[in-house]
Amino acid sequence: xxxxxxxxxxxxxxxxxxxxxxxxxxxxxxxxxxxxxxxxxxxxxxxxxxxxxxxxxxxxxxxxxxxxxxxxxxxxxxxxxxxxxxxxxxxxxxxxxxxxxxxxxxxxxxxxxxxxxx
Amino acid sequence: xxxxxxxxxxxxxxxxxxxxxxxxxxxxxxxxxxxxxxxxxxxxxxxxxxxxxxxxxxxxxxxxxxxxxxxxxxxxxxxxxxxxxxxxxxxxxxxxxxxxxxxxxxxxxx
Numbered sequence: 001x002x003x004x005x006x007x008x009x010x011x012x013x014x015x016x017x018x019x020x021x022x023x024x025x026x027x028x029x030x031x032x033x034x035x036x037x038x039x040x041x042x043x044x045x046x047x048x049x050x051x052x053x054x055x056x057x058x059x060x061x062x063x064x065x066x067x068x069x070x071x072x073x074x075x076x077x078x079x080x081x082x083x084x085x086x087x088x089x090x091x092x093x094x095x096x097x098x099x100x101x102x103x104x105x106x107x108x109x110x111x112x113x114x115x116x117x118x
Numbered sequence: 119x120x121x122x123x124x125x126x127x128x129x130x131x132x133x134x135x136x137x138x139x140x141x142x143x144x145x146x147x148x149x150x151x152x153x154x155x156x157x158x159x160x161x162x163x164x165x166x167x168x169x170x171x172x173x174x175x176x177x178x179x180x181x182x183x184x185x186x187x188x189x190x191x192x193x194x195x196x197x198x199x200x201x202x203x204x205x206x207x208x209x210x211x212x213x214x215x216x217x218x219x220x221x222x223x224x225x226x227x228x
Contacts, residue, residue, distance in 0.1 A: 004160075006160075034216070036218075041223065042221065043204075043206060043218045043219060043220050043221040044161070044206065044218045045218070046216070046217070046218070091158075093160050093161075095160075106151075106163065106166065107151075107163070107208075107216070108163075109153075109160035109161050109162070109163075110160050111158075111159050111160045112158065112159060112160050114158070
């Protein structure tokens with residue numbers, strides 16, 4: 001089956017620093033990757049949709065200058081949390097889909113990255 | 119904004135019992151996925167349903183897609199402790215945007 005990895009699996013940083021999270025599709029090429037945020041005991045909230053070679057589409061309320069997304073290749077997307085603050089602490093999950101915008105796309109999820117900002 | 123409500127929000131039952139989790143929307147969706155997520159991990163896909171009235175079975179799990187394509191249910195027979203987790207439905211409302219449900223946290227008591 002399709003495998004998606006995330007790195008790091010957890011990170012602790014000081015307030016004001018930037019943190020980069022990588023999402024890789026290991027055995028397939030993903031034209032579309034999604035970034036989600038999940039607070040404890042809550043569902044996943046879509047932050048942005050990233051298509052290879054184009055700018056990410058951010059959901060309403062998500063600051064694009066705060067959460068920088070780069071999808072430079074068909075197997076790698078990165079999310080950079082800039083000038084992180086304690087309220088950015090969360091579980092960040094990426095997923096990768098095989099085709100662009102198909103209604104029957106299957107998303108393959110990464111294992112998530114737990115970010116803690118002190 | 120399409121909302122996808124799941125009920126119940128929390129469910130705790132004894133091992134061996136049956137249970138049903140619901141996923142409802144006021145809008146029609148073209149397809150729906152069910153996932154199970156364990157703490158500290160990403161969601162794992164259980165099933166995709168695309169046809170109104172469709173029923174799919176996966177061992178002890180039965181998934182149903184409502185005729186009106188606005189609701190879905192997940193029924194678990196003879197629950198086991200390994201079924202414990204957060205169950206999430208996710209729908210495509212035909213605008214290429216996928217929306218997750220509010221989630222049902224299931225705990226199976228040995």
